[in-house]
Each structure stands twice: as structure tokens, then as C-alpha cells.
Amino acid sequence: MKKKKVNLRDLKPGSDGQHSNDDGHNHSSPKKVSNIETYLPAIFSFVMLIVGITVDYFEVFPHFSGWIRILWYVIAYIPVGFPVIKEGWKSIKSGDFFTEFLLMSIATIGAFIIGEYPEGVAVMLFYAVGELFQSAAVNRAKSNIKALLDVRPNEALVYRNNDYISVSPETVEIGEKVQVRVGEKVPLDGILLSEKGSFNTAALTGESKPDTIAKDEKVFAGSINMDGVIEIETTKEFKDSSIARILDMVQNATARKSKTELFIRQFARIYTPIVVFLAIGVTFIPYLFVDDYVFRDWLYRALIFLVISCPCALVISIPLGYFGGLGAASKNGILFKGASFLDAMTKINTLVMDKTGTVTKGVFKIKEVKAIGWEESDFMKYLMAIEEQSTHPIAKAIMEYKEDGEDFEAKDVSEIAGKGLKGIVNGKTILVGNKALMLANNIDVPTETDSIVESIVLVAIDNKFAGYVVIADELKEDAKETITILHKVGIKNIMMLSGDKDSITQQVARELGIENAKGGLLPEDKLNEVEILKQNPNNKIAFIGDGINDAPVLAASDVGIAMGGLGSDVAIETADVIIQTDQPSKVVRAIKIGRSTRKIVWQNIGLAFGVKVIVLILGAGGLATMWEAVFADVGVALLAILNAVRLQKMQWK
Known part of the structure; x- marks a missing residue:
């Protein structure tokens, strides 16, 4: 009526x-x-x-x-x-x-x-x-x-004609420079031009802890600048910014x-x-x-x-x-796209999840350094000198290693397709890569490396094996607890699907207590797995992913849940529920609400x-x-x- x-x-x-x-x-x-x-x-x-x-x-x-x-x-x-x-x-x-x-x-x-x-x-x-x-x-x-709704920015200080002028955020174009003063709201999505900034994102994520952003990292409209005057370069028009689209969805x-x-x-x-x-x-x-x-x-x-x-x-x-x-739900950093999905969450009995970015942080970190015949600091200087020439995510993780003393400089660095890198550092020939690179150069690799399932970087110095570095994606702090609580609230069937190699996927699944996991999957493979589950009419399926390559599965599930929705346009468009933080535990909260x-x-x-x-x-x-x-x-x-x-x-x- x-x-x-x-x-x-x-x-x-x-x-x-x-x-x-x-x-x-x-x-x-x-x-x-x-x-x-x-x-x-x-x-x-x-x-x-x-x-x-x-x-x-x-x-x-x-x-x-x-x-x-x-x-x-x-x-x-x-x-x-x-x-x-x-x-x-x-x-x-x-x-x-x-x-x-x-x-x-x-x-x-x-x-x-x-x-x-x-x-x-x-x-x-x-x-x-x-x-x-x-x-x-x-x-x-x-x-x-x-x-x-109150976080909608009212004005933007944009740099035009050699001066900052106050305009409506709707009139700011992509690529313009915007200044944000202390206590003001960021008017549009952009990239931070200043060295660093501290932002209160409570209205967007439900988290009261300030978020520190470094230069060239993303800043989202609606965040409140907490420390010093900062400048950003806009990457989206206001109507396409994350906050504008989320506000429209909530309204x-x-x-x-x-x-x-x-x-x-x-x-x-x-x-x-x-x-x-x-x-x-x-x-x-x-x-x-x-x-x-x-x-x-x-x-x-x-x-x-x-x-x-x-x-x-x-x-x-x-x-x-x-x-x-x-x-x-919105108070807890969870956005439902409608009341129908509040109902749908109560019927979920099967939860399928992505790995990277969902239960792991999606950021490579050094897990272990093993130097053989070298001091660890010198070993890492040789390795970092070579990796400095690479743009691979693993190279970026290695470059975050902190060492004392003067850095080494590499010369004649070349890439060996599918195997790794080769170069000269301090007159020594350095090989950095996988086991195939070592075998191709007749370098013996210890058998202990065969049992390591994470990403591993092998290093040889002057044609002699010098050690290795293990690189791994970290589990989120609440990931393991989330799986335990999901079982307690009645979600017995939990499955992990990942594009990462199967050995890594299986290890993460074991750490979390997930019995059913598959790795090495393309987006269409994940979709096929979910379609197989849907053949059983008793299965009510929720899928949790990062909302980018998981978009087909998010759309096919009974409830699609996007993690870190503020950073992904596809998440906002495709998912039915948006978790505004990267915390998988919010999924349990969504079910309880x-x-x-x-x-x-x-x-x-x-x-x-x-x-x-x-x-x-x-x-x-x-x-x-x-x-x-x-x-x-x-x-x-x-x-x-x-x-x-x-x-x-x-x-x-």
C-alpha cells in the first residue's frame, strides 16, 4: 500500500x-x-x-x-x-x-x-x-x-591562472591541481602531490584511525585532511568519484x-x-x-x-x-545496495572467496633472507643493486629492505626472459632469478628450496650459489579469526579460489582452516567453479573479491561482496554489498546485521x-x-x- x-x-x-x-x-x-x-x-x-x-x-x-x-x-x-x-x-x-x-x-x-x-x-x-x-x-x-551524506565536499581550491580559487567540485576537470587545507574535506579522488598526508576516513570506512598516505598514492574524496596543507592532482570528475557514486548508491x-x-x-x-x-x-x-x-x-x-x-x-x-x-550497516562501514540484500545475507550457506586482497593484504613483503657464505647486509646490497633495475612487484618488495652503509651500483644489467636478471656489481657477476636460471648456469641449488611454496628469489655471485630471499603476501590480521567465526555462525561451506599458484593457495587455505581451495585460476575458471556450486539449488552463495578481475563472479553469485570498495569502480558497479575497509571480519558483521x-x-x-x-x-x-x-x-x-x-x-x- x-x-x-x-x-x-x-x-x-x-x-x-x-x-x-x-x-x-x-x-x-x-x-x-x-x-x-x-x-x-x-x-x-x-x-x-x-x-x-x-x-x-x-x-x-x-x-x-x-x-x-x-x-x-x-x-x-x-x-x-x-x-x-x-x-x-x-x-x-x-x-x-x-x-x-x-x-x-x-x-x-x-x-x-x-x-x-x-x-x-x-x-x-x-x-x-x-x-x-x-x-x-x-x-x-x-x-x-x-x-x-555530510561528507559530500562543498568546494574545491583549484589552481588556475597562477592562483588557487574556490569553485564547485563539479566544475573541476581531471588533471587539475587542488589544494586541501587542514580540517577540510578532499573534494575529488586524486593522487597526492605532497610528500605525505594524514587523513580521517571514518565517514568512508567506519575506521577512526587516521590513514597516512605517501606521495603518488591515491586519496579519496570525502577524506578529511588532518595534518598540513596538501596538494592533489585529480584523477576523476566529481560525478565519477568514489564518494559520489557511493552516496548515490546509499540514497x-x-x-x-x-x-x-x-x-x-x-x-x-x-x-x-x-x-x-x-x-x-x-x-x-x-x-x-x-x-x-x-x-x-x-x-x-x-x-x-x-x-x-x-x-x-x-x-x-x-x-x-x-x-x-x-x-x-553503514555505521559499521558496510554498504548494502538495498534491503533485498539484507534478506539475502541471512540465507547464505556457502561462501566463496578470492585470496589476494581479500584474506591477504595483496602486498609482497620479505618473509625470509638466507645468505650462504655472505653477511646478510652485503648479500642484500648485491641483490638490491640488480633489482633496482626491475619494475616487478617482487623487486619493489626487495627494495624496501633496510640496510646500512653505502649502496652498491650495478652495471650491464640484462633480463633473461622467464628466468631472471644478470648484471655486474663491484666487478662480480650476479645472477638473480628462479631455479631455471641457476641450472642454466650450472649452479647447484640446495634441495631445501624445493619445499618453499612462496615466491623465492635465488641469488648466485660469481657462479656460486649465495642464498635466497622468500617473498610472501601477508595475511590480514583478522583473516583467520573471520574463518573461525564464519563456521560458528553457520557458514560451513567455505571455498577459496585464487589466480595465484596452487601451492601458495593451498598453504594459505591451511593457515586459515579452509578445506576447499583451488589456485592457478583465470577469472572464467572462478566463474565456472561458482556455476558448478549453483547447480545445487540448496546452495546460497556469497562471493568475496576485490571487484576487478572478480567482477563476473560477483555478478553471478547470490550476493556479491566487494572488499576495499573505495578503490575499485568495478566493485561499486558489480557488487551487492561493499565492505568499505579491507577487513574480512566485516563480512561476519554484515551477516549478523x-x-x-x-x-x-x-x-x-x-x-x-x-x-x-x-x-x-x-x-x-x-x-x-x-x-x-x-x-x-x-x-x-x-x-x-x-x-x-x-x-x-x-x-x-
Whole structure:
């Protein structure tokens, strides 16, 4: 059922003069509205109602009867009733007859017709208060997403015509130089031109620890510069920057409804007209079967029936539950592309993951240095002199080795295809490469190197084996713990697929406790493995990857999860869930948030249906009054809202 906005809810408590329309985006309001102005209609009606009931009960004013009494309650009714009646009329004019506005209008006006003035005012008052509470709950649920929206940069200091000028980030072109002062937001994605910079990326990654960036490394829009004036060279237009695309995704996340939410809304469209006709039946059908039929009594029962049957508890609380889940996830650095994926995460029983960049850091580091017949420092100087001429990632890892003393200089360095490098250092012939290079030069290699599965660099000096360096990709700090917790939360089938050689993949799998692993795979091979798993309809598959060469598998899985999404356009485009940090443990958190959200949604459904059915039966039998009806409608809605708000308070580890 389409949920429209009424005036009371448009004026949100604690708002800054903005309200949320049906399109889900913020629109400026021409006038700022304070909390007291927001609640003033409800406060006025409440005071009028209490005074009226008090005068009725204690009979302190003998002339409080007839038209005076009617007028008093009409005045009490108008501030809370008129906006609802107005929205009901708009709905009818647009062809949407059966809304909660129509139900509440019929029920309360009917109460006035049969003389139940206090109850008519009370029902509409509680409905209005319920709408205000809902507004406050939505604002609370939106707080984390609003914090993310607040990181949108407003200006950029761009270098033009020999000076820095302030312009809108949308007007900055690729390749321009931008200055960012201390405490300001980085306006666009770029490369750091300054020697180094320290950035607060909490709004993007959920991590409060400052991130230190070196020269020529990537800087992301929305980061806050923490230390000194820095300069960046833009690499993307604002509309294509990571933060702009993530903001667009978050703003539109609620458009992708869960199946539960869609079902409830479709159900409400059928349910509402049915209860209207049932209420008509409750009014007139007893005339055919009841001897002492009194129209007023049966009309009163029908009005109670209408108030009870109003589906707003369902229509309000279920989307709010999912919205709370989306907000809680974003607070934890996890972006779901829609409520449907919160549901999908609860059904996952098979997890397939990439290795490099997912459970490992994707950065080569020296794991071991073994020098034979040489001091380690001299051995490494010979090796580094040769590797300085190479651009290979392994060479870069070797060049990070710290040694004392003067560096050696290499001459006549040449590459031997598929084997390694050869050069002259301090008059000595240096060979650096794999076992094939050593054997080709008749150099004996110790058998101990055969058992090393990581990348290994062999070194010979003057045609004599001098040692080796083991290079390995480091496991992420929380990788092993993540696998353990995944097993505990019920994800028993975990598989690792990697393009790295199989021996390395198998070793990493053993370290993590993953039984099923395959290495040496191309992207299409990974896709084939996932397609094989999908042949079993009982498998609900999530794939975790870096979102670049894993894009086909991310798209084919039931839930595609991208690690380090800020650095990858393909991740944002293809994946269903974005982990804004490189922490695999956030996947466990995403599963727990999804399960908690679904649990709360079903609690709300059960609460709403259970209470309504009981009070509907009592109302039709004449055992429930308008006050019970109010509880069945507004009271249940408030309880459901409070239940949904719990998602914002929960802690996931």
C-alpha cells in the first residue's frame, strides 16, 4: 500500500527545515520548523481533549452540553484530523481509495456522528502522535546515512591562472591541481602531490584511525585532511568519484525493497478494501439475524473494526526495520545496495572467496633472507643493486629492505626472459632469478628450496650459489579469526579460489582452516567453479573479491561482496554489498546485521497481526471499545517502531 506523507510528519522533530518526500531525497523547506511547532497541533488537541473529558466526568461546567460540547471536541479534533482528512481526499482524487487516511477519517467522523466525541478525538490524536514518533524513529535510523551524506565536499581550491580559487567540485576537470587545507574535506579522488598526508576516513570506512598516505598514492574524496596543507592532482570528475557514486548508491538503497516488504505492501492493497467492506457488513448484516438490532451499536462496532484493521503498523514498521538495518550497516562501514540484500545475507550457506586482497593484504613483503657464505647486509646490497633495475612487484618488495652503509651500483644489467636478471656489481657477476636460471648456469641449488611454496628469489655471485630471499603476501590480521567465526555462525561451506599458484593457495587455505581451495585460476575458471556450486539449488552463495578481475563472479553469485570498495569502480558497479575497509571480519558483521534485521521485521509482523486479530474478534463481538482499537493500531505501531530502533543500539563484533 502506498504510504503518503501527512503534514504532521513532514514537519520532523529536530529537523533543519528539510523534509523527506516519497522520492526518498531531501528537499529544502521554505521555513525552518522547531520542535515545539512540530508538536503544537498534537499538544493543543491533547489539552483540549483532557479538559473536555475532565469537564464531562466531573460535571464542573453545567452548560458543557449540546452544541457547546460538540464545538469543543470539533476544535480539539481539527489540528490533528484535518491533515489526515486532507491526505485522504488527495488519495481519492488520485485514484487510491483504500488508504489508512480514509480508514482513520471514516472511523473518527463516524464516532462524532454517533456522539462518541472524546473517542473520535482520541483516535485521531493517537494516530497523529504515532506519525510523529515514526518521524523521530526515521530520523534516528537515518542518522548514520546522513553522516555519510555530510561528507559530500562543498568546494574545491583549484589552481588556475597562477592562483588557487574556490569553485564547485563539479566544475573541476581531471588533471587539475587542488589544494586541501587542514580540517577540510578532499573534494575529488586524486593522487597526492605532497610528500605525505594524514587523513580521517571514518565517514568512508567506519575506521577512526587516521590513514597516512605517501606521495603518488591515491586519496579519496570525502577524506578529511588532518595534518598540513596538501596538494592533489585529480584523477576523476566529481560525478565519477568514489564518494559520489557511493552516496548515490546509499540514497537509493531503500528503492530496492526486500521480498518481505514488497509482499506486505501488496498485501495491504488487497487487505484494506476487504476490511472496509467487512466493516459495512458488520454494520448492516446483523439486521437480518439479530432480533434487538440497534444500528448505533453495530455502527460503533464497525468503526472499531476499521480503526483496528488499519495496516499502518505493518506499513510503517517493516520498511523502518530494514532502513534501520541499512543505517546500522553503514555505521559499521558496510554498504548494502538495498534491503533485498539484507534478506539475502541471512540465507547464505556457502561462501566463496578470492585470496589476494581479500584474506591477504595483496602486498609482497620479505618473509625470509638466507645468505650462504655472505653477511646478510652485503648479500642484500648485491641483490638490491640488480633489482633496482626491475619494475616487478617482487623487486619493489626487495627494495624496501633496510640496510646500512653505502649502496652498491650495478652495471650491464640484462633480463633473461622467464628466468631472471644478470648484471655486474663491484666487478662480480650476479645472477638473480628462479631455479631455471641457476641450472642454466650450472649452479647447484640446495634441495631445501624445493619445499618453499612462496615466491623465492635465488641469488648466485660469481657462479656460486649465495642464498635466497622468500617473498610472501601477508595475511590480514583478522583473516583467520573471520574463518573461525564464519563456521560458528553457520557458514560451513567455505571455498577459496585464487589466480595465484596452487601451492601458495593451498598453504594459505591451511593457515586459515579452509578445506576447499583451488589456485592457478583465470577469472572464467572462478566463474565456472561458482556455476558448478549453483547447480545445487540448496546452495546460497556469497562471493568475496576485490571487484576487478572478480567482477563476473560477483555478478553471478547470490550476493556479491566487494572488499576495499573505495578503490575499485568495478566493485561499486558489480557488487551487492561493499565492505568499505579491507577487513574480512566485516563480512561476519554484515551477516549478523542481516539476521538481526530480519528477526526484528518478523517480530513486528507477528506482533501486528497477533494483536489485530485478537482485538478484531473482540471488536466485532462488542467486547472492545475505541480505546482497545487505538492500542491495536497506534500502540502496536509504536511498539514495532521502538523494536526497529533497537537495531541502532546493537553492537556487532
